[in-house]
Amino acid sequence: MPTFYGTQVDSRLMLGTAQYPSPAVLEQAFRRSGAGIATVSLRRESAGEGAGESFWGLIRDLGLPVLPNTAGCHTVREAVTTAQMAREMFGTDWIKLEVVGHPDTLQPDPFGLVEAARILSDDGFKVFPYTTEDGVLAGRLLDAGCEVLMPWGAPIGTGLGLNNVYGLRTLRAQFPDVPLVIDAGLGMPSHAAMAMELGYDAILLNTAVAKAGDPAAMAEGFARALEAGRLGYEADPMEPRDMAAPSTPVIGMAFLE
Amino acid sequence: MTYTVLGAGVMGLAVAAELTARGATVQLCDPHERPGPHACSWWAGGMLAPDCESETAEEPVTRLGREAADWWQARGVGVERRGSLVVTPGRDRAELDRFARRTAHHSSLDAEAIDALEPGLERRFSRALHFADEAHIDPRAALATLRDGLAAAGVPRVGMSGDGPVIDCRGLAAREALSDLRGVRGEMVVLRAPDVHLTRPIRLLHPRHPLYIVPRGDGVYMLGATQIESDSRAPATARSVMELLSTAYALHPAFGEAALLEIGADARPAFPDNLPRIRQRGATTHVNGLFRHGFLLAPAMARMTADWLLDGTRPEVMDDEDHRQRRTA
Numbered sequence A: 001m002p003t004f005y006g007t008q009v010d011s012r013l014m015l016g017t018a019q020y021p022s023p024a025v026l027e028q029a030f031r032r033s034g035a036g037i038a039t040v041s042l043r044r045e046s047a048g049e050g051a052g053e054s055f056w057g058l059i060r061d062l063g064l065p066v067l068p069n070t071a072g073c074h075t076v077r078e079a080v081t082t083a084q085m086a087r088e089m090f091g092t093d094w095i096k097l098e099v100v101g102h103p104d105t106l107q108p109d110p111f112g113l114v115e116a117a118r119i120l121s122d123d124g125f126k127v128f129p130y131t132t133e134d135g136v137l138a139g140r141l142l143d144a145g146c147e148v149l150m151p152w153g154a155p156i157g158t159g160l161g162l163n164n165v166y167g168l169r170t171l172r173a174q175f176p177d178v179p180l181v182i183d184a185g186l187g188m189p190s191h192a193a194m195a196m197e198l199g200y201d202a203i204l205l206n207t208a209v210a211k212a213g214d215p216a217a218m219a220e221g222f223a224r225a226l227e228a229g230r231l232g233y234e235a236d237p238m239e240p241r242d243m244a245a246p247s248t249p250v251i252g253m254a255f256l257e
Numbered sequence B: 001m002t003y004t005v006l007g008a009g010v011m012g013l014a015v016a017a018e019l020t021a022r023g024a025t026v027q028l029c030d031p032h033e034r035p036g037p038h039a040c041s042w043w044a045g046g047m048l049a050p051d052c053e054s055e056t057a058e059e060p061v062t063r064l065g066r067e068a069a070d071w072w073q074a075r076g077v078g079v080e081r082r083g084s085l086v087v088t089p090g091r092d093r094a095e096l097d098r099f100a101r102r103t104a105h106h107s108s109l110d111a112e113a114i115d116a117l118e119p120g121l122e123r124r125f126s127r128a129l130h131f132a133d134e135a136h137i138d139p140r141a142a143l144a145t146l147r148d149g150l151a152a153a154g155v156p157r158v159g160m161s162g163d164g165p166v167i168d169c170r171g172l173a174a175r176e177a178l179s180d181l182r183g184v185r186g187e188m189v190v191l192r193a194p195d196v197h198l199t200r201p202i203r204l205l206h207p208r209h210p211l212y213i214v215p216r217g218d219g220v221y222m223l224g225a226t227q228i229e230s231d232s233r234a235p236a237t238a239r240s241v242m243e244l245l246s247t248a249y250a251l252h253p254a255f256g257e258a259a260l261l262e263i264g265a266d267a268r269p270a271f272p273d274n275l276p277r278i279r280q281r282g283a284t285t286h287v288n289g290l291f292r293h294g295f296l297l298a299p300a301m302a303r304m305t306a307d308w309l310l311d312g313t314r315p316e317v318m319d320d321e322d323h324r325q326r327r328t329a
Helices: A023-033 A044-050 A053-061 A076-090 A110-122 A135-143 A165-174 A189-197 A215-234 B010-021 B059-065 B068-074 B090-102 B111-117 B139-152 B238-251 B253-257 B294-311 B323-328
Strands: A013-016 A037-041 A066-069 A094-097 A126-131 A181-183 A202-205 B002-006 B025-029 B084-087 B107-110 B127-131 B166-168 B182-192 B202-204 B211-217 B220-224 B259-270 B277-281 B284-288
Touching: A013 A023, A013 A215, A023 A053, A023 A215, A037 A053, A053 B182, A066 A076, A076 A094, A076 A110, A094 A110, A110 A126, A110 A135, A126 A135, A135 A165, A189 A202, A189 A215, A202 A215, B002 B010, B010 B025, B010 B139, B010 B166, B010 B284, B010 B294, B059 B294, B068 B294, B084 B090, B084 B111, B090 B127, B107 B111, B111 B127, B139 B294, B182 B238, B202 B238, B211 B238, B220 B238, B238 B253, B277 B294, B284 B294
Parallel strands: A013 A037, A013 A202, A037 A066, A066 A094, A094 A126, A181 A202, B002 B025, B002 B166, B084 B202, B166 B284
Antiparallel strands: B084 B127, B107 B127, B182 B220, B182 B259, B202 B211, B211 B220, B277 B284
């Protein structure tokens, strides 16, 4: 099981807490997903004077480590401020860092991301950066103090799966010892299985579960896919090949008729 | 025996009206003389749209919500039975398919049929879902009608409850007695757009900023509503208002010329499953948690409350202990 900043978690799934039909459905989805970490996004409206207390109470009742994020932040300053508010509110120095670079695609702003990661790492935060599969950017984030990388599968909320399998495979090969988490863009359990088969340590989901007709069932579907994909990865799979190779030898076979 | 109804928002007024209509003696306890911005129902949209709500709401909301239009009409409230339309920008077509899959009692309209039904959309959409059985009301007029009806029936407003049974309909104000009640913040805008001519509620599906528009007559429209996990009743944020307005502008550019009449924000009372509850605590009956379905569910909740108090029929939405207490027990 993966270890993030020295903390071992007992699941390869991080599950988001936004967009569910109700907190009750959210809770059922978490139970069936077996998620090891709950991610929460902080909106300013919820931060003042305990205004979001009852919802946070429900999240706390899940009994999971909480990973707050800076979703929706477009500038370094906004992200840093949100991270500081989140640290105070949730009592954790973990922060999933999002610096949005484009309002339509919500793709990470690589320059702002590195800058914010450095500021937050220097301030004692344990930063989980939402990034692309770019290997050079990954290196800069590690230099900035990150010990985990969270490359996208596809843009947030699209459900397109792993858009650049080659890039993600290269990133895995380039940083074999850094915990890598596929964050964003997954839609179906098969996408999660594939992330595991590529050797990724974990995935982060939200929309795919929250917006499914039956979120709890989808959560369990992902949980099983993660297990299947990871088993496949650990079992040292065969290499694909062009030529058919019979599983039973033909030469010397007895002709019974 | 006199029943004291605490809180004169939509739920309190509906319970008082239902009990009075069945011959019970009722008094209303609320610090305010008239319905107004102190109650979150003041900020409601007034859609009676049980089928559209079934996209995300649990089954009882749809079933119980079907009682609403007739109930309001019987109380003298003007009910517009013009159905509702659900549309989506071209690139979000898949949203409309999903909405159609998860709801019922709708028909699919092409551009021609949309134009025939709602010419004010000016052929801006090539596909829509039509929920013909749905209706809408003006929520503030509905609150006033109930209040006036109670006054005419001699229901007094009192400062304190008496010795008799109490029906607590105070919404979020009752949360110290209901530990699993939470606030879900909503923000809305009322504007006057004389160049827009819509006659029924329109929902615009959008993955980030869904919007509904409810016509209030005379070129006045209500735009709603955000849904944020927060008890805050602070003024609406610029971001929320920008999102509502820019989505309305996408629906019809003439909204760009509208006059902003009101920007409102409040917190809706909700239980963890977003379903309403009737909960008996000693002599107090709590009727609460109507979430975003105040005008849709108040009639059925009022009926069940009266059935319980007058006939002893246990309501299907009754539970005995709250969610968090049960878990920690």
